[in-house]
Structure formats: structure tokens, C-alpha cells
Amino acid sequence: MFVFFILFTSSFVALDAFCPVLCNCTIKDFIACSGTSIRDIAALSIPSDVTYVYIGHTEATELTNTSFQETPITVRLFLEGNHFSFIESGVFQKFPLLKSLKLSNNNIRSLPPGIFHRLFHLEQLILERNAISDLDPYIFQNLTDLEQLMLNRNMLRQLPAGLLDHLVNLQILYLSRNKLGSLPKYIFNSLFKLKSLTLYENRLSELTSGMFDNLTELQELHLYANAIETVDKETFYNLPKLNVLTLHRNGIKTLPEGLFLYLPSLTKLTIYGNPLTELPSVLFCKMENLTNLWLYRTNLMTIPNFVFSNLTDLKLLVLTQNQKLQSLPKDAFSGLSKLQELALHSNSLEFLVEGLFQDLQQLQTLSLYSNKLKDLPENLFHPLINLENAYLNKSELMTLPGTFFKSLTKLKKVRLDGNQLQPPVMIDIQCFKSLSPG
Structure with missing residues (x-):
């Protein structure tokens, strides 16, 4: 018992002794260092026998070739939320087995050529939330095992041709929230395994044929x-x-x-x-x-007959806030036999032709409010045998046929407020379960 106590105590003291000040080593094979009092990464003396290194939210401004000692078993190196603006090209050569490298949310403006050349096993490279404005065309050439590359939220204005040619195993590529105005024609041609590509919030002006061909x-x-x-x-x-x-x-x-x-x-x-x-x-x-389609805030004046007819499983169609949309042809919604909700509100529709809703037997909710309809055909709603909610408020209606809602036995809610309906308005509501005019 006494011998065991001595051995255990010696092991604990040794572990504690190797953990740098301002770092946490309570989890096996993991070291975490953070705090604004950290200004020099080399001064931390990160031990060489950890597999996961986290250094974040410090005041350190540079990564040099002497920042780390040889760390032959480290596979994850996270350096996020620091102030790194200067990085030497050999800083990561001491991590031969590295699989994940995170440099997000720093002040990096450029990366030196060759900085990743020795990271042959790297699978994840996260460079998001920096100020990188340009990239050396060969900077990723040795990263043939890379699966995730995140360059979003930088200042990239262009990508050099051939930049991604060697990333044959890449599956996720984030390039969003940069300043890209165009892309080299064959920039993605080697990415045969790519599954997710984000290019949103850039300045791209055109999409050309061949851009995504492979x-x-x-x-x-x-x-x-x-x-x-x-x-x-x-x-x-x-x-x-x-x-x-x-x-x-x-x-x-x-x-x-x-x-x-x-x-x-x-x-x-x-x-x-x-x-x-x-x-x-x-x-x-x-x-x-495809079950949902949103088509609002456009300059459409009408839509073609049968344009949605191949979308046979569509359940929600939103055609709203199109200020120039004045009319719809009879077969505009032909083929939408499974549609459950149709939103046509906040347009400038002046009339609706009889038969417009003939294929919409499964429709449950129809919104037509805030249009310029004046009046509606008597049989317009008769095919809508499953309709539960009808919103016709604020549509400038002046008349409404007395049998307009005839046979709609499942109707639960109708909005007619905000119109100019002239009395007497005779609406047969005997078949309604409930009626909400306002």
C-alpha cells in the first residue's frame, strides 16, 4: 500500500510539473491554454506528448518557427481567437501527424508559401474569420488527404487558377462571405468528392457553363x-x-x-x-x-401555364410580395395535386380566372389578402374540397357571390375584413364548422 501511494504521488506530481502555467492538463492527452496574459506562444513550452493542443483568446501576435517544440503525436491543433498577424512558413513542420488545424478568428492577412507543405495527413483546415486577401497558388498542393477547407469570412477577391487542383479528397469547401467577383473557369474540376460548396455573400456576377461540371x-x-x-x-x-x-x-x-x-x-x-x-x-x-418553393419579391407580371406541373410533390408554394404580378393563367397551378398551402398575398392581382384552382384538391390554406381583386368568379373555390383556411382580407373586394363557399365542408377560418363589401352580402355558412371574419 505504501509503495503504491509513493508511485501514484510521483506520477501525479510529474504530470502536474509538465503542465505549463496558464494551461489546463486535466484531460488526458489534451492541453488547453488561454488568457490575455499569454503573449508569447514559445514561452508556454507546450509538451511534446499531447495529441490535442488548444491555444485560444490570447494576446499573442505571431507564430514563429520556435513557437513549438517537436510534437510527433499531436493530431489536433486549435489556435483560434488570438491576434496572430505574422506566421513563419516552418511553424507547423513540427506536427508531422497533424489531422486538424484551426486558425480561425485571428488577424491573418496572408499565409507564407509552403506553410502547409509538410502536413501530408491533414484532413481539416479551418481559416475562417481572418483578413486573408490572397493565396499562393501552390499553398494546398500537398494536402491530398484534406476533406474540409474553410476559408469563409475573409477578404479574398480572387482565387488563383490551380489552387484546388490537388484536393482530390475534399468534401466540404466554404468560400462564403469574401469579396470574390469571379472564379477561374476550372477551379473546381478536381473536386470529384465534394459534397458541400458555399459561395454565398460574395460579388459573383455570373454563373457559366462548366463551372460545376465535375x-x-x-x-x-x-x-x-x-x-x-x-x-x-x-x-x-x-x-x-x-x-x-x-x-x-x-x-x-x-x-x-x-x-x-x-x-x-x-x-x-x-x-x-x-x-x-x-x-x-x-x-x-x-x-x-421538392416540397417547398418560395418565389417572392420579384418583378414577375404573370407566370406561364404548366410551369410548375413537374413539381408533383410540392406541398407549399409561396408567390407573394410581387408588386407587378397582376394576373395568372388558368393552368398556372396545373399538376400540383399534393399542394397543401398556396400563398398569393401581397401582390397586385386584379382578377382570378375560373378553373385556376382545379387541380388543388388537397389544398388546406389559401392566402389572397392584400391584392386588388374587386370580385371573384362564383365557382373559383369549388374544387378546393379540403380547404380549411381562406384569407381574403384587404383585397379590395366589393362583391362576393352567396354560394362562393358552397361545398367547402372542411372550412374553419375565413378572413374578409378590410374589404369594401357592399350589403347585403349573402354567404351560406351552414356547412362551416366555424367562421372567423376578422
């Missing part, structure tokens, strides 16, 4: 909040596994014919917030997984 494994593509005005017809032709495509808040006025014809796996598509003036008659392929 990304056959891509599942998410985020392009919203750029300055995109033109999209080539073949931009998305080779993305068979794409689930999510976000194009909202750009400057797109027209969409080319058949733009989304080769995206059968889409579950989410956003094109709202663009100054669209028209839609082509053929736009979508059969998308069995």
Missing part, C-alpha cells in the same frame, strides 16, 4: 446574396445528387429555358428576392423530393 457528388450549393445577373443554361447540368440549391437575393432578371431540368434530387430550391421579369415555360424537371 462535382457529381455535390449535395449542397449555396450561391445566395451575390450580384449574379446571368446564369448559363448548362450551369447545373452535371449535378445529379444536388439536394440544396440557393440562388435568392441576387440580380437575376431571367432564367434560361430548362435551367433546372437535370436536378431530380433537389429537396430545397430558393430563387426569391431576384428582379425576375418572366419565367420560361419549361424550367423544372420532375422533382419528387
Whole structure:
């Protein structure tokens, strides 16, 4: 017992003795150092026998070739929330087995050539939230095992051609929130395994054919909040596994014919917030997984017949806040047999043709408020046998046929307030479960 106590005590003292001041070593193989009193990383004397090193939220401003000793077993090195602005090219050569390197939220403006050349096993590189404005074209050339590269929230204005050519195992690439105005034509051509690409909140002005051609494994593509005005017809032709495509808040006025014809796996598509003036008659392929489509804040005056007819599983369609949308053709919603909610409010619709809702037998909620309708055809709502909620308030209605809601046995709520309905208004409500006029 006495011998065991001596051995245990000696082990504890030895462990505690090797833990640097201002660091925490309570977890096995892990060291965490933080605090504003840390100004020199080398002075910490990080031990060489830890697998995970965290140094964050210090006042240190530089990483030099002497900041660390040889650390042959370290696989994760997190250096986030510091003030690093100067980094020497050999600082990471002492981490031969490193798999994850995080340098986010520092003051890094540039990276020296060759800084990552010895990190042959690196799988994750996080450089987000810095001020990096340019990159050496060969800086990633030895990172053939890299799976995640995060360069978002920097100051990048361009990417050099060939920058990503060697990242053949990359699966996640974040380039959002930079200042990219254009991209080299073949910048993504080697990324055969890429699954997620974010380019939102940049300054891209066009999407060209071939830009994404080799990304056959891509599942998410985020392009919203750029300055995109033109999209080539073949931009998305080779993305068979794409689930999510976000194009909202750009400057797109027209969409080319058949733009989304080769995206059968889409579950989410956003094109709202663009100054669209028209839609082509053929736009979508059969998308069995797309259930929601948002198309608001555009300059559309109408939409073509049958434009949504391939979206047979759509459950929510939002066509709102289109100030120039004045009319809809009879077959605008043809084929939407599973649609449950249709939002047409806050437009400038002046009339709705009879038969417009003929295919919408599963519709439960219809919002038409804040339009300029004046009156409506007597049989307009008759096909809507499952309708539960109807919002017709503030639509400038002056008359409404007495049998307008006839046969709608599931109707629960109607809003008619804010109109100019002239008495007497005869509405048969005997079949209603409840009626809410306001």
C-alpha cells in the first residue's frame, strides 16, 4: 500500500510539473491554454506528448518557427481567437501527424508559401474569420488527404487558377462571405468528392457553363446574396445528387429555358428576392423530393401555364410580395395535386380566372389578402374540397357571390375584413364548422 501511494504521488506530481502555467492538463492527452496574459506562444513550452493542443483568446501576435517544440503525436491543433498577424512558413513542420488545424478568428492577412507543405495527413483546415486577401497558388498542393477547407469570412477577391487542383479528397469547401467577383473557369474540376460548396455573400456576377461540371457528388450549393445577373443554361447540368440549391437575393432578371431540368434530387430550391421579369415555360424537371418553393419579391407580371406541373410533390408554394404580378393563367397551378398551402398575398392581382384552382384538391390554406381583386368568379373555390383556411382580407373586394363557399365542408377560418363589401352580402355558412371574419 505504501509503495503504491509513493508511485501514484510521483506520477501525479510529474504530470502536474509538465503542465505549463496558464494551461489546463486535466484531460488526458489534451492541453488547453488561454488568457490575455499569454503573449508569447514559445514561452508556454507546450509538451511534446499531447495529441490535442488548444491555444485560444490570447494576446499573442505571431507564430514563429520556435513557437513549438517537436510534437510527433499531436493530431489536433486549435489556435483560434488570438491576434496572430505574422506566421513563419516552418511553424507547423513540427506536427508531422497533424489531422486538424484551426486558425480561425485571428488577424491573418496572408499565409507564407509552403506553410502547409509538410502536413501530408491533414484532413481539416479551418481559416475562417481572418483578413486573408490572397493565396499562393501552390499553398494546398500537398494536402491530398484534406476533406474540409474553410476559408469563409475573409477578404479574398480572387482565387488563383490551380489552387484546388490537388484536393482530390475534399468534401466540404466554404468560400462564403469574401469579396470574390469571379472564379477561374476550372477551379473546381478536381473536386470529384465534394459534397458541400458555399459561395454565398460574395460579388459573383455570373454563373457559366462548366463551372460545376465535375462535382457529381455535390449535395449542397449555396450561391445566395451575390450580384449574379446571368446564369448559363448548362450551369447545373452535371449535378445529379444536388439536394440544396440557393440562388435568392441576387440580380437575376431571367432564367434560361430548362435551367433546372437535370436536378431530380433537389429537396430545397430558393430563387426569391431576384428582379425576375418572366419565367420560361419549361424550367423544372420532375422533382419528387421538392416540397417547398418560395418565389417572392420579384418583378414577375404573370407566370406561364404548366410551369410548375413537374413539381408533383410540392406541398407549399409561396408567390407573394410581387408588386407587378397582376394576373395568372388558368393552368398556372396545373399538376400540383399534393399542394397543401398556396400563398398569393401581397401582390397586385386584379382578377382570378375560373378553373385556376382545379387541380388543388388537397389544398388546406389559401392566402389572397392584400391584392386588388374587386370580385371573384362564383365557382373559383369549388374544387378546393379540403380547404380549411381562406384569407381574403384587404383585397379590395366589393362583391362576393352567396354560394362562393358552397361545398367547402372542411372550412374553419375565413378572413374578409378590410374589404369594401357592399350589403347585403349573402354567404351560406351552414356547412362551416366555424367562421372567423376578422
